[in-house]
Amino acid sequence: MKYGIAVKLALLLAAVGICASALTGAYSYGVSRSLLVESSQQSLVAATQVLGRRVDTSLEEIARNLQVLANHPSVRRTLKQPDPQMNAQLAELFELMMQANPAYFQIRLISADNFGLEQVRVDRLGPSFINVPEADLQEKGHFSYVSETLQLPSGTVYMSRITINHERGVYTGAERPSMQLAMPVRDTDGKALGVVVINLDVDGMFALLATDLPLDFRLFLANGQGDILIHPDHSKTFGFDRGRRVLLQDEFAATRSLVTGATSQVVFQQPTTDGLLQPVVMAFVRQPLKLRSEEGQLYVGLAQPLSSVREGARHLGLLIMISVLGFGLLGLLGTLFLARLVLRPLRQLIAAANLFGRGQEIGYLPLDRQDEIGELARSFQQMQRQIGEQLGSLHASQEQLKQMAQYDALTELPNRRMLQDRLDLAIARARRHGGCAAVLFIDLDNFKDINDGWGHDAGDAVLVAVAQRLRLSVRDTDTVARLGGDEFVVLLDGPDTERDAALIAGKLIDCLSPGIPFQGGTLRVAASIGISIFPQHGITAPQLLMAADRAMYSVKANGRGGFGFAVLQD
Template sequence: MRFGIVAKLALLLALVGVLAAGLTGFYAYQTSRDLLVASAKNKLLTSTQVLARRILLTHEEISRNLQVLARHPSVVSVLQQPNEVEAQRLATLLALLMDAHPSYLQLRVISASDHGLEQVRVDRVGRVALRVRGDDLQEKGHYPYVAETLKLPAGAIYLSRITINHEGNAGAGLDQPTLQLAMPVMDVQGMAIGVVVVNIDLNGMFALLAADLPPVFKLFLANGEGDILVHPDSSKTFGFDKGRRTLVQDEFAPTLAVVEGKQDHVVFEAKTDGYAADPVVAAFIEQKIAVASTENRLVLGLAQPLGQVLEESQQLGKVILQIVAGLCLACVLLALLLARAWTRPLDAITRAAQRFANGQQPGELPLERQDEIGTLARSFHQMHYQINQQLADLQDNQEELEHLAQHDMLTDLPNRRLFQERLEQALAHARRYGSQVCLLFIDLDAFKSINDSLGHDVGDVVLKTMAERMQQMTREVDTVARLGGDEFVVLLGAPAPNDHLTVVADKLLQGLKAPIRVQSHTLHVTASIGISRFPQDGQTASEMLINADQAMYNAKLAGRDGFRFFSNPAA
């Protein structure tokens, strides 16, 4: 049987159409798979960072509770002059705190005297918080969470290592993963007279923190040496407590860089060893511990099954396969009549797929066609739109997280981290060009009395008002930041002579002391300002901050509501 040129051309065009459809499907599937994996990695890393932030917020909440207890009159009274009435009142308070925080296993008030004797102790028994009395109270002075905490200054937090609790009379926490947080209790002379200690249920705390994560996510936690503390398989946790070590870097080799401190995060696919049958996508980050502790950092990670990540890709692959099969059949049946008409749109789709695979815009597609090619083009266009939308959403989320990581949540001013970066940049510029850097350290006078007498809500209004005033009284090139509490700093964006610094400081003092109307109160809040300058008052960012802080304290000692230079203004 002889084939004419039309048949040959039709067959050739049909083959070209099949090839174009196949290439389009391949590029679309391969690109969507790669983008889905990349999107999953970004999502995992973002989720891990959010979880780390929630852990930090949980730690801050516990710290605030300990701070309240350490300053509570009942705690001080029980430690100085023990009596049953005050002890029972304090035990009731501790029990209420434990009812409000399910992850608290034990709350104790321990004396610095009598070998660290427990004065008041409340244990969790089931869901009930019960007071321990009499001979069941023990001497705990030899434990680090007592001995080390007594050495700390007022308001400082001690954090123990995360271990299995084998301490006698540990209540519900016995033989369970736990950690202790403690804070010293001071008398009016500033001497440590005892400590308040909270035992945290590690499994319970992480169960609460991970409750909002998708069920398929797997949570991992390791200490700074890589010992696994939290793992989906509980038999792999706390190996050092069982006479062996199970390390996260042995299970996931890429995490070695985080454990050794060479990287602050890693994102990878695990497809070998124990994960050969069920590969996962994982993200691990380093979580530093900034309080007094025998642990200096933790390694936190999340993993997601790779099959679940690629499920959408597989569904898309089936759709593409169906489209390609239909297109091939249409090419065979209609190539004789529509060969020329199909050549251009198929080429357009192929080029679009190639551009898409190369990260470029796909360009024009034959979306108006009502045949299989149009269906393929619209499916490709919809897929491209959805992937771009997902990437845009991820970018928005990333920008929001970056903003939260660099700004104070109350005042929306730059936080210590962002301010440190800008100060380092200003110092580098000043060293290169031989110019000056001017730093003003501002501390509100008697702010603690506002919080104590009127409450933190009023205090927050005062802090936000002061922040707004500082921004209004400074230039756009200046940086106003909140370091924490009632401490603010102003980094001038350009060198200024000493007489100008004096004018700026006086302007800030006058503007800040203006009356503040909060609820039914009219407050007059003053501030003390310390000024340091580069290069005469320090060569590094730390020296500049420390010296400005010292100058601020000199201003307070001089009567407050004033400012002081760290060194002679004429220098």
Template sequence: MLHRGLTFKLSVLLACIGVLASGATGYYAYRANRTMLVNEAEHSLQTSTELLGQRIAVSIDDVAADALVLATMPSSVSVAQSDDGIGTNLGRERLAQVYASFMLHHPEYLQVRLITRQHHGLELIRFDRDSDGLVRVQGDDLQEKAQFPYVFETLAFSPGRIYTSPIAVNHEYGTHAAQGKPTLRLGTPIADVRGAVVGVVVIDIDLAGMLRRLQSDLPSDYQVYLANEWGDFLVHPDPSKTFGFDRGRRVLMQDSFPVTKPLFEQRQSEALVNGLAGSGEAAGRVLAFVRRPFGGSEGNRFIVLGLAKPLEDVLAGANQLGTRIIRMVLVFSALSVLLAILFARALTKPLHLLAHAATHLFAEHAMHTLPLKRTDEIGVLARCFERLRREIRAQMDALHSKQSELVHLASHDVLTSLPNRMLFMQKLEIAIEEAKFRKEGLAVLFVDLDRFKQINDQFGHSVGDKVLVAVARRLKDVLYAGDVVARLGGDEFIVLIEGARAAEVTPTIAARIMDALNETLTIDGNSLTVGASIGISEFPHDSGNAEELLLNADAAMYAAKSGGRCAYLRYRDLLAARLEEQAERARELANAQLEQTRAPRDAIEGREAEPTA
């Protein structure tokens, strides 16, 4: 068992080391791969976000260039300068064809308009987009727009500058497909040869359409976020969260993604966050945000653009690697278990021999298998074990001898070699249990020597000890083999008689003991007569308890001694005598009380008799 246990434990330990080593290596490789993939995804998203921001800026610059081209055309100047707001029909129609051509080549354009400075900013040329294509607005449908910022602010610009409006939902009446859509407006002044601004060219851009075109090259699992400088979502995967300011319920990017707060405070230009780091705002995703200036050099306006990718897609490669790592760990774990078992068996084989010799310490055949001839530490240990075994064997023999002697001394009287009080009480308790089981009786005889004190005082302790030895010998001679005799201490002995014969032979045995102890003893040339008083208690009549039986026998012995030495007395007889004595006292008391009541009665009768005489 020792060999098996040690081999098993050592095998488990070595196997665990191997499994933990391979498992830890695989685990950290898996974790490192996950971290590397997330970092790579963050870098890729950041790059894509910056490129998308640049493409948005380039697209807006292209729209601004188109607006400049239209504004600098001579026909645009002549149409805008016409006093009646109409200009020559031929020039106006040619310019309208140019505007229509721009609309056809740019599907993200919702409106292109030429607005004159005169007539309260009247629209002179206007093309809208609807579900059927282009719509040219003419005649009475043309509107005055001088009250709109994209008109009066642009008119205040110098030629060549570009006005960029805030991104907002178009609520202007009659704008066809543009109505209700997120719109970005770019405007530029129309100036005559003297540099005086005579009108503006305004292009309305479908922001959602432009972003769809720009993000067409992005992977399909990318999500796009766009917010203005106040944090209002302009683009969000959930359309219900966009343009909240237009519906009276603002949803801010810095509230949804606290990591973007430094971007809106203009303390940072980019931010990264991922769900692998346990961030609640990026649960299951990797996100990158950048802040980009918006509207050229006009004001301090900017947008915050963000891209997100599902963490599951990012970690797809890591999960495949994790599966391969698990397989490798299982293979190496099985190999480490096999090697651990082989190594443990080779290492514990000599220890098994020593363990076998230890469990068969005094068997000579076990010693022959010890590796006594080995020159390594195992051989030294085996030779030391052999020497130790021989010494232990000698010590064990001596110890057994001493132990037997101590056991005897602990339970027997040193002087007489009789059982002592402890051993006697143990035997008595066992005898009571057996008597209860067999429904039999037993008797306890308490023997006290009558003249031992005088002998001890007159002849000395040496003679007294020899008297006690002689008494013990005579007690054993008069008792049967199954009876128990013990010395309680001093000159007190106790006898136990078991079985069905206890009630019958107890008085006989008590008489034999008294006769034996009344015989003269010759000790050191001195003739001595000891004598004894005996008290007897019986089970179950007197008690069912060992201590009570002993106490009752002791009480009977003292009663016998007080009534005259060299006598024996049963405890039941002692009780009967006490009851008789109590009855006699009761009768005497009753007679005394009767005499006391008779005396007054006689006196009364005497006094009544005298007058009659």
């Protein structure tokens, strides 16, 4: 059987296409596999950094709890003049705080007198708590978390090293990894009356911090000298407590640059070792501690099985192989079909299709032919006309949907969705350039009375008038949005000071004071405005909106018709 030039050309093109697809697929698989591994490593580093920041945040939260306890009036009174009833009340307070913080082993109030005698002590015992009786209270003045804390200024936190708790008389915390955080209690004259001490369950704290991590991740922790504190193989932890030191830099050689201070983070692949049943990708970061501490810094690490990292690459390779085979087969069938067509009219159709794809005039088509090519050309011309009409209609529909999705139908102001997008952009811009952004949450004070007394048409008229006045009272770069009902939000993109935001809030209140004509009468509304500023009152869009909302309700509670700022975040 003889094959014509069209069949031969089709087979040749199909073979070239399949080979090119195979080479492209192989190259794409190699590059994509490397990118997947690199991306997984970067994600692991990011997760480790987040975990390190969570550690510092948790310690700062404990410091705030110590601040609350150290400044509690009952604490000072019982240190000056012990009273059993007062001690019982403090024990209840300690127990409530331990219920809210599962990682607290123990909270104690220790006097500066009587060799550091414990005045109040609550210990955790499994799911319950023990208010240690007076007869079992101990003298702790010889411990550094007492003697050194008494020398600190008021409000300063002492943080001990992370060690195994060998103190006698301890309940759940006995022989467990722990550290003590303490703060001095001073009277109004600055005299040290005692210390408040929180004994922290280190394993429990890190277990809570790691709850969001995938189940196959493994957590590592080392102190400032590199002593391993958390490791899947528990025999490698707290070696210094057993007379030998197991150091991070010895266990994982790649971390030496981290411990020596040459870098702040490392990521590497680690083969199977004790405690690691399979090869893993590991990331370690150095986390400086903001609190006064004997540790100074911690080294936090995460390990992810290398098999899970490579699993995505295997799936990718399978998909590429299937795609190459499938498209190769389709290409073979397509070229066999196309090769049977007349080349010249086909080129004309291809040229016309390319022009149409670029949105240009399609030019000449072989419309006068009476064969299949002519019919195809006429069908193409008709399709081009129909698609043009459909594209125009689709474009109009898209514009209408965009308007409905981003703007309020009544006031034509941006809605909550568009406000969220613009607020995110304003926050990103302020964070990048060191500026600020302000959110003014506006609620009309007597809008319900207008709706009830005049009807919903009057309410709609008021909302439209308020929207116009607000829009005319701010800059073009600012955003006025309606959240729903009688709630509006004004986003000030970059006020210089809180005073600027306050001036604009006053201007907005003034612009709403004139009456609104309606059906021969006059409608009057007032507004309460809550103000939040980035970054003082929040660093995300939900935080800023919530802070401004709370500030607005505070204004309403204090008499309405004014404005107020949100409470500063700690």
